[in-house]
Amino acid sequence: xxxxxxxxVTEIQSSLFAFIFSLIGDPEAANDILQETNLVLWEKESDxxxxxxxxxxxxxxxxxxxxxxxxRVRSDRLLFDDDLVDRVAGGFEVDNHVSDRRDALAKCLKRxxxxxxxxxxxxxxxxxxxxAIAEQCEMSLSSVKVALFRARKVLADCIERKLIGEEGPx
Amino acid sequence: MxxxxxxxxxxxxxxxxxxxxxxxxxxxxxxxxxxxxxxEFPALYRRQAVVHGMLLWNRGMGARxxxxxxDPIAVAELLAEAEREARRQVERxxxxxxxxIERAEAEKRRLEExxxxxxxxxxxxxxxxxxxxxxxAAAMAACLFMVxxxxxxxxxxxxxxxxxRATAEEVxxxxxxxxxxxxxxxxxxxxxxxxxxxxxxxxxxxxxHAGYRAGAYSLDRGVIExxxxxxxxxxIEGPAAYALVSEDRxxxxxxxLVGNVSPDSIGFTIETxxxxxxxxxxxxxVEVSMxxxxxxxxxxxEVEVVASVSxxxxxxxxxxxxxxxxxxxxxxxxxxxxxxxxxxxxxxxxDPSTLAxxxxxxxxxxxxxxxxxxxxxxxxYTFDNxxxxxSLLLERANDGQSLHGNIKGATWESGRWSFKQSLRFEGVxxxxxANNYVHFRIPGKHDALTIAxxxxxxxxxGDYVSLFMCADxxxxxxxxxxxxKNGQFHxxxxxxxxxEAQVAxxxxxxxxxxxxxxxxxxxxxxxxxxxxxxxxxxxxxxxVADPDSQQGLTPGLLRLExxxxxSWLNSTRFPGVTFHxxxxxxxxxxxxxxxxxxxxxxxxxxxxxx
Numbered sequence: 001x002x003x004x005x006x007x008x009v010t011e012i013q014s015s016l017f018a019f020i021f022s023l024i025g026d027p028e029a030a031n032d033i034l035q036e037t038n039l040v041l042w043e044k045e046s047d048x049x050x051x052x053x054x055x056x057x058x059x060x061x062x063x064x065x066x067x068x069x070x071x072r073v074r075s076d077r078l079l080f081d082d083d084l085v086d087r088v089a090g091g092f093e094v095d096n097h098v099s100d101r102r103d104a105l106a107k108c109l110k111r112x113x114x115x116x117x118x119x120x121x122x123x124x125x126x127x128x129x130x131x132a133i134a135e136q137c138e139m140s141l142s143s144v145k146v147a148l149f150r151a152r153k154v155l156a157d158c159i160e161r162k163l164i165g166e167e168g169p170x
Numbered sequence: 171m172x173x174x175x176x177x178x179x180x181x182x183x184x185x186x187x188x189x190x191x192x193x194x195x196x197x198x199x200x201x202x203x204x205x206x207x208x209x210e211f212p213a214l215y216r217r218q219a220v221v222h223g224m225l226l227w228n229r230g231m232g233a234r235x236x237x238x239x240x241d242p243i244a245v246a247e248l249l250a251e252a253e254r255e256a257r258r259q260v261e262r263x264x265x266x267x268x269x270x271i272e273r274a275e276a277e278k279r280r281l282e283e284x285x286x287x288x289x290x291x292x293x294x295x296x297x298x299x300x301x302x303x304x305x306x307a308a309a310m311a312a313c314l315f316m317v318x319x320x321x322x323x324x325x326x327x328x329x330x331x332x333x334x335r336a337t338a339e340e341v342x343x344x345x346x347x348x349x350x351x352x353x354x355x356x357x358x359x360x361x362x363x364x365x366x367x368x369x370x371x372x373x374x375x376x377x378x379h380a381g382y383r384a385g386a387y388s389l390d391r392g393v394i395e396x397x398x399x400x401x402x403x404x405x406i407e408g409p410a411a412y413a414l415v416s417e418d419r420x421x422x423x424x425x426x427l428v429g430n431v432s433p434d435s436i437g438f439t440i441e442t443x444x445x446x447x448x449x450x451x452x453x454x455x456v457e458v459s460m461x462x463x464x465x466x467x468x469x470x471x472e473v474e475v476v477a478s479v480s481x482x483x484x485x486x487x488x489x490x491x492x493x494x495x496x497x498x499x500x501x502x503x504x505x506x507x508x509x510x511x512x513x514x515x516x517x518x519x520x521d522p523s524t525l526a527x528x529x530x531x532x533x534x535x536x537x538x539x540x541x542x543x544x545x546x547x548x549x550x551y552t553f554d555n556x557x558x559x560x561s562l563l564l565e566r567a568n569d570g571q572s573l574h575g576n577i578k579g580a581t582w583e584s585g586r587w588s589f590k591q592s593l594r595f596e597g598v599x600x601x602x603x604a605n606n607y608v609h610f611r612i613p614g615k616h617d618a619l620t621i622a623x624x625x626x627x628x629x630x631x632g633d634y635v636s637l638f639m640c641a642d643x644x645x646x647x648x649x650x651x652x653x654x655k656n657g658q659f660h661x662x663x664x665x666x667x668x669x670e671a672q673v674a675x676x677x678x679x680x681x682x683x684x685x686x687x688x689x690x691x692x693x694x695x696x697x698x699x700x701x702x703x704x705x706x707x708x709x710x711x712x713x714v715a716d717p718d719s720q721q722g723l724t725p726g727l728l729r730l731e732x733x734x735x736x737s738w739l740n741s742t743r744f745p746g747v748t749f750h751x752x753x754x755x756x757x758x759x760x761x762x763x764x765x766x767x768x769x770x771x772x773x774x775x776x777x778x779x780x
Binding site for chain 2: 025
């Protein structure tokens with residue numbers, strides 16, 4: 001039980017991070033909240049019923065940690081008000097196929113067109129700033145922002161198609 | 171571009187800025203406005219954020235910080251922060267309560283003063299207006315109600331306190347909580363205690379990722395691996411007493427420790443009573459022994475050993491150690507030549523069986539120290555901490571160089587435990603010249619004697635296989651302790667009169683074939699009364715006197731002044747009898763000037779069993 005629980009907690013890390021990040025918009029804070037979530041997950045290990053799906057339970061715990069974080073932080077430092085947080089979180093589909101999603105992302109990255117691939121590499125692999133990317137690619141800053149948005153949209157669409165089987169197994 | 175397209179373009183830019191954490195207050199407001207104004211935007215944003223989060227995670231944003239999905243330092247810090255926050259909360263509550271009570275009392279005083287002034291303005295007998303009384307009572311009630319309401323609901327309290335956080339923090343004293351310096355990353359069969367020296371040690375539960383603050387700890391048994399906040403990994407083997415001083419400093423009073431220091435954490439220091447070991451980017455072991463020395467060995471990289479005793483004498487010497495180098499510092503801060511055996515250190519948390527073997531070895535070491543306190547011990551050869559080229563078998567109980575054995579031909583190998591040594595004897599028929607033996611010169615004559623050894627016999631060859639043999643075997647007191655080809659133990663002893671007055675015993679029990687090539691404890695005990703016994707793994711083998719020999723021994727003749735282990739140097743004196751050198755290994759020899767009883771022999775077996 002302990003090892004399978006450990007595996008579940010470990011596997012869901014990237015998805016929880018993405019979920020928390022979407023509600024907070026700050027990677028450092030998202031990491032902190034993820035750690036708090038992990039702490040609660042470990043404390044509540046004995047409460048977990050293995051016959052029930054783990055992911056919704058873990059997401060709920062992380063959502064409560066997000067709310068707790070929001071209470072602690074000054075409101076002007078928060079990205080969204082309560083209403084918007086509910087809207088973003090409310091539409092979130094609990095991801096029961098974390099490893100499939102990861103695999104899909106890896107495959108979809110390979111299918112990006114060359115300019116988008118370059119932008120993604122510069123931003124997420126070389127960790128360049130938007131300004132540095134604009135200089136390197138000889139693009140306006142505004143174009144970089146939009147191009148990155150579109151690259152991520154292509155990836156999101158591709159991942160979802162793969163997960164529902166439209167493009168074959170991920 | 172129409173309006174909708176312009177808004178979409180704007181939204182796309184804002185999303186990227188948002189994900190990069192670069193939204194100004196103005197743009198944040200606009201972003202919110204767009205998110206609320208368009209029903210599709212929250213979902214669009216969510217999908218963007220999820221992909222962004224996954225890409226960040228893949229890059230290592232999260233994974234780099236996590237161990238099995240959990241960053242142990244962060245988790246420990248969270249625990250510490252939660253504790254700090256709880257203490258602050260208590261302090262805030264107390265301060266808030268005091269503030270409100272003070273306010274209520276001030277209000278009461280104000281009303282009393284008003285009443286007093288009212289009395290002074292009216293010289294007539296005073297009739298306190300009902301309205302004022304009611305006002306005073308109402309104000310008091312209101313204040314007390316405020317206090318009550320303020321603390322009636324914890325949730326409300328938290329809200330109220332948060333709203334008035336500045337005031338609360340102003341009045342709440344700063345609660346100082348020591349930061350977490352290290353977290354537990356692994357352990358095996360560990361018993362750890364917090365030991366502040368004033369109160370009884372407190373057990374520390376072995377929870378994964380438990381955090382430890384500055385302070386003294388006692389690891390009674392087992393092995394723990396700590397990950398310091400600085401990133402240094404430290405493996406501590408019990409029994410050990412140590413203190414976490416800071417994220418890059420540990421003080422070790424006793425025990426064995428291995429530090430694995432990344433290049434980012436150069437300067438990590440282990441303090442000990444007699445030396446400080448400053449890491450220069452490496453993996454190294456430190457051992458603070460019960461013999462009042464500090465051993466340092468370097469597995470990788472480089473360290474500096476700074477000898478300095480704690481009596482304020484300052485730095486007494488420095489030595490840089492590189493890979494495969496070691497040093498030992500004594501309590502005077504002097505560097506000794508003694509080696510530090512790398513194999514003694516666990517460089518990773520062992521499995522329980524490996525730990526059990528090591529613990530058996532430690533028990534044996536402790537027993538060796540006890541034996542060294544025994545005045546009857548004539549010599550104790552532990553075969554430990556010997557170098558591959560050593561030609562002396564070091565005597566450990568009496569510190570007498572004259573007692574060291576001289577090694578001829580026998581070579582060093584691993585012993586009962588892989589991290590200690592034994593001597594291999596490649597025995598041949600001694601007619602071809604003795605070539606594998608250890609020669610001892612232990613002065614004195616004794617009324618009784620015990621010789622014990624751990625041996626591994628490969629083969630029984632010739633008529634007699636030599637164990638302990640007096641070199642001459644012609645004068646009174648000389649003896650030969652041997653094994654017969656059939657596995658019987660044989661003892662020959664010369665009384666006054668030399669070979670003509672020989673007494674001999676042979677065992678009724680034998681070394682059986684299945685006992686060959688395994689570690690076996692053998693012991694010979696000669697009583698003051700002249701009785702002889704011999705033990706194999708603590709069991710008597712029933713020595714029976716040769717009926718042709720003279721019975722009994724003459725007291726006071728026993729001597730070890732010229733004795734060889736593994737060979738007889740004068741074997742050609744008995745033509746027609748083949749004396750064979752020992753073929754096998756020996757790993758400990760104990761010589762005691764009294765007859766040990768069976769209980770003591772069994773203890774030797776139990777304490778030395780691998």
